[in-house]
Amino acid sequence: MIYYLIPALLMFCCGVYGFVTRKNMIAMLISLELMLNAVDINFVVFNRYLFPGQMEGMFFTLFAIAIAAAETALAIAIIINVFRAARNVDVNDLNKMKH
Amino acid sequence: MDITIPILILAIPLFMFLLLGLTGMKMPHWLAGTLGTAGMGTVLVLSYITALTYFYGGSPQFIAENGERLQAVIFNCTWLQFTPSLVIKLGFLLDPISALMLIVIPTISFMVHLYSMGYMRDHHGVYEHGFQRFYAFLSLFSFSMLGLVVATNIFQMYIFWELVGASSYLLIGFYYKKPSAVSASKKAFIVTRFADLGFLIGILVLSYYTGTFDFMQLTSAPVDGMEGVYQVSEQTALGVKNIFAQSAAPMFMGASVLTWALVLIFMGGMGKSAMMPLHIWLPDAMEGPTPVSALIHAATMVVAGVYLVARLYPLYLMETTSLDIIVVVGALTAFYAAMVACAQIDIKRVLAFSTISQIAFMMVSLGVSRPEFHEGIGYMAGMFHLFTHAMFKALLFLCAGAIIHVVGSNDYTAMHGLRKFMPITNACFLIGCLAIAGIIPFAGFFSKDEILVACFGHSIFWYIWMSAVAGLTAFYMFRLYYLIFWWKEHKVHEGHHAPADQPWTMTLPLVILAAISCVAGFVPMGNLVTWNGVPMFEHVNFFTNLTHLNWSVALVSLAVAIVAIIIATVMYRKENPLPDRMADMFPRLWDWCHHRFYWDELYQFITHKIIFGCISRPIAWFDRHIIDGAMDGLATVTNKASYAIRGLQSGKIQMYVWVYLIGALLLAAVTAVCLM
């Protein structure tokens, strides 16, 4: 079981690193997907090892995938809109609302 | 006595001031001048009536059966009540010295009003700008000065004391476009104000311990059974003495509080009367129009200090230390001013220093006066000299004014040899000089002689000192006289009018004052004005003064004066190099005298370098940078703190995530460690 959790953990760490370091919003979103995916794997692994025959973990993952899809779609829509307004998707430059 | 006349004496000048001040600018010049003069003329008549009624009316209100003169309050109304006992009243006090001043002030004031009608216009008869204002201020001054001398309590005196200071300020600065006049007026006001601070503190101390402002309660005991009538008597200020005895002789820094109070009050007198070291304003005050100098800075306002000491004389007698201080200050001032007067070029400055010196004479006279000696002759002599000095010094100033008006300059270098052009002025000036030098039978001889007698009775040292000053007086006055009227022939420049005597409005006052200066010495002052009201002479006639002279003293002083005049004649009658040689012989002395012993520079240093430079500026800097800086600093710190906290709310999602994550991990780690 640990063999499945370790890659998931590494994937999650990569997601964290990417999310904190990248400036492009789409890249951040990609990192976010990595993290989500790592979590999904955990659900599945725990389900499979600890509660074989049940499907809670699987359904959770299923819904997570659905929500991730929705979220990504919406986020990308916003990003595109921002890009239209600012010709830029750099997260640091988007501080007009602050001032 | 009826109160109408006293009220009118004060009300008319006040009304004139308001009338001329508010509507003067709409009036023609001549009308304003005439109104002012007429008002003053009325006051003159009323004051004479009052004074003569007091001296010769024989009313029991004014004179006791044994011939003792009494103090009488004509009216006294409450103006401001501080506590039940401390009340400022505005009233009218008649006693020998206020009656004397009621003669002096309106006389000089009226002369000056009349004289100014001529003086305050140029050669073509065009009135000076602000002529009406000038008359308004003169009226204000007359009002204030009269209010001062008739004050029934020390606070009324202080009020009018301030008012004369203000009117003096306004009149010195009459030519307000001239920077020197403006700074002179400022100087005069501030220096006297500083002195008044002492006066005020003195009043505070005195009133705290005695619980009263009233002169009569301070200086005498009431006559039994007669409301409002007080008697100056041998047991002077018994009541006051008791108060000081009761409060266990309160001491402050090694002297009794009464001494402190009296010295502080005398400080007020020093300021107004230009005693050293507060004399520096008076020479500069000569920037004002000359009639003003004659009225305010020679005859009336500057003797207010003398009057103040005379008014509180019974109190001063209780603390002879304070009288000794007055003697020392007066004697030093007299000598100093006489020295300086010998080396001045500006004729008004010479007269100003002469005034300082003569007032110092009066001060010394009051200071050396003791009841044990000749029934307190010094007091009488001081007031006598006040009277005669007012007359002849006003005369000298008005003469100087006439000369300046003609020549257009204050320096004697522009004059020289005017005697042929201005014979009347010449004669009047000469009479004035003889009077101040103390030549018999002119006014100054008698009064100065009495002062020297008083000094003689007090201490031989001060007698010799003051005699020397008297000699110096004769010398510098005749130096001035010769330099104006003799020395060399007057050159009339091309295109200028030849100097000549002035119109009647200007010469008439000169003649009148000269006449008074000739005869004023025969006024039997010893019978009229004494410190306790008891007349000095049994029989009064015109020559009383002559017969009561102390001839040994008189002859010595006469001799000194004549010698001094001879020296002056030798040095200055004709143009010669002697004066320059003298100056070269003592260059240091000449320099110091010429620069008035550098008092002005010293004050300049103190005010500008120390007060402004070392106190005001640092305080202002401190306020801007430390106090305000602290407040701003508080704001800045708050601001900075806000910005620092604001950094956390940067809106940078990545930072949020990072902080969140680290926080969560730390929490997890801590929990884990704790669980282990």
Place this chain on the structure above:
Amino acid sequence: MESLGGIIMYWVIALSIVIFSVLTVTTRKILRSATYLLFVLFATAALYFKLDFEFLGAVQMAVYAGGIVVLFVFSILLTSHPGDNTSRLVSKKRLLGLVAGVATLVVAGWALVSRCADMAAQLPVMDNPTMHQIGETLMGTGKGEYLLPFEAISVLLLACIIGGVTVARKR
């Protein structure tokens, strides 16, 4: 013990997950990043297959790899010019990221390793959930059945579609 094939397969999946994850976040070309993400997702799907959740693996492939990554690619093409490199990372920022990542790794890894003994080492036997079972569970209203979340997700997706259209529409 698993078969050798299973072990080999596991290593392939695990290594590709790790390697491609690292590449995803370190590459400087955003398009490549998306591509590596695709590989990660495929690897994940393979993992699901290996753990006998075939339906889940299929969904993962269809939705993630098929839908989301395509969306990413489109949006990348829309918002960035081809050949654009993201600028080099500021070292401070990289440090921050590294700290966060490593800290996560250490804490969570330590937690995993310390609990290693508690974990089941052997893969328990399990029947592959049939489509029928999945359908029943998804549409049922009883205990452990998911109609309400399913409907909620449906509404969410609808809202998302409308929202996406509204936000991204040209004005």
Place this chain on the structure above:
Amino acid sequence: MFSNPLIYFVVIPLVMLAGLAICRSIGQIRAVAVTGSLALTALSIWLLVDYLGLRAAGADAPMLYCGSWSWFEPLNIHLAVGVDGISIAMLILSSIILLTGSFASWKIEPNTKDFFLWLILLSTGVFGFFISIDLFTMFMFYEVALIPMYLLIGVWGSGNKNYSAMKLTLMLMGGSAFLMLGLIGIFYHSAPEGMPLTWNLLEIRANESISEGWQYFLFPMTFVGFGVLGAMFPFHTWSPDGHASAPTAVSMLHAGVLMKLGGYGCFRVAIYLMPQAANELAWIFLILTGISVVYGAFSACVQTDLKYINAYSSVSHCGLVLFAILMLNTTAMTGAIMQMLSHGLMTALFFALIGMIYGRTHTRDIRLMGGLMKIMPYLAVCYVIAGFASLGLPGLSGFVAEMTIFIGSFQHADMFHRVFTIVACCSIVITAVYILRVVGKLLFGPVQDEHHLQLTDATWWERVSTVTLIVSVAAIGCFPNFFADLIKFTFSPSIFAVIGQ
């Protein structure tokens, strides 16, 4: 409620506000402002006459015209009103200054209407403060008076106006924070155990339930809170900047009336309610106010901006007010109130004149001006009169006020107080120095700037404004006993019973 005449001091300004809101032209605005302030002046003078009549008829309650209407029951907050001689003096002062201020801002621009709206709102606060005897209502009106200042300075001011407005408002708000703590503290000790708590001044005074220990805490709170507005050292620095930037009428109202709120509050709340602490702690504040008096005067000596000079002079004069209040005897307190009146009128006159001069020359730097006496004699003469009032010339108000303070303070039995009185006395010399310095540089001497020769003298509304103020100043100076009696009669004997005088 409306049968109580005092209510109209708040109602009239509110009506004015409503009237201003519907005004269309500048003429209407002026008409409303002038009519309203005239009505207020008339009301205050009527009140004075009526009050004296009542007192003569034997009314000896500490406050007359008392009325109280509850408006927040749970905390026992009332709209409680009542006046004594001091309040009436302050009401007259405020209405006169509002009247003259309206004339002085005859030509204010831009947004004349808004300016007057804020100005009247401010005066609503001022009037409300002076008639209230409920601590909470008092505090509320106090805040109402403070806030409009920010806008009035920030919008219509000159120079570094944002900074000044911010500084002034923040510092005064800081003061109110102390004040609020103090007031709440007083409220919670306003009645003995078991009795309902109250905000009413008179009731608190009658209850005498604030323990000595609490007084030591609450007295400094309230005194400093009000003292900030009274420009007490070292909390005075808002005054120079604030005054320098404020428009004319606001400077007048602020220096003339608002700074008096501080002194009035110190007397009415801090000392009246907590006399024991006042007696024990007076020496600390005496030192501070004594410093204010001399320090402000020295600072004024080297300033070059006319408004700074007057602001520092206000620090000095208002310091004297607090100084005298702390002496805790009738004469000195009478002097303090007279000094408030006198300083209010005279400073208003000063600021009005400075505004008028500034409006013509567009500078306030005395080094750049000179010889104005020749150019605008009317204004210059008024300035000289104001200067004389400030340096304490007899016959004008400054003299009587200062002398009453000095005499009263010197009657204190303690040597420390007397010595400090002498220190404070020194200010009269320094005052003379800076006043004459300004007069000499600004009005006399040669004309500095050729362009100034074209300037005109005062207009009619400026004359109305200045003449009113000068007449008031002279009235106090010539007939001081009337005012002294008015004030003296109102001192509650209980305060002196406590102090033991």
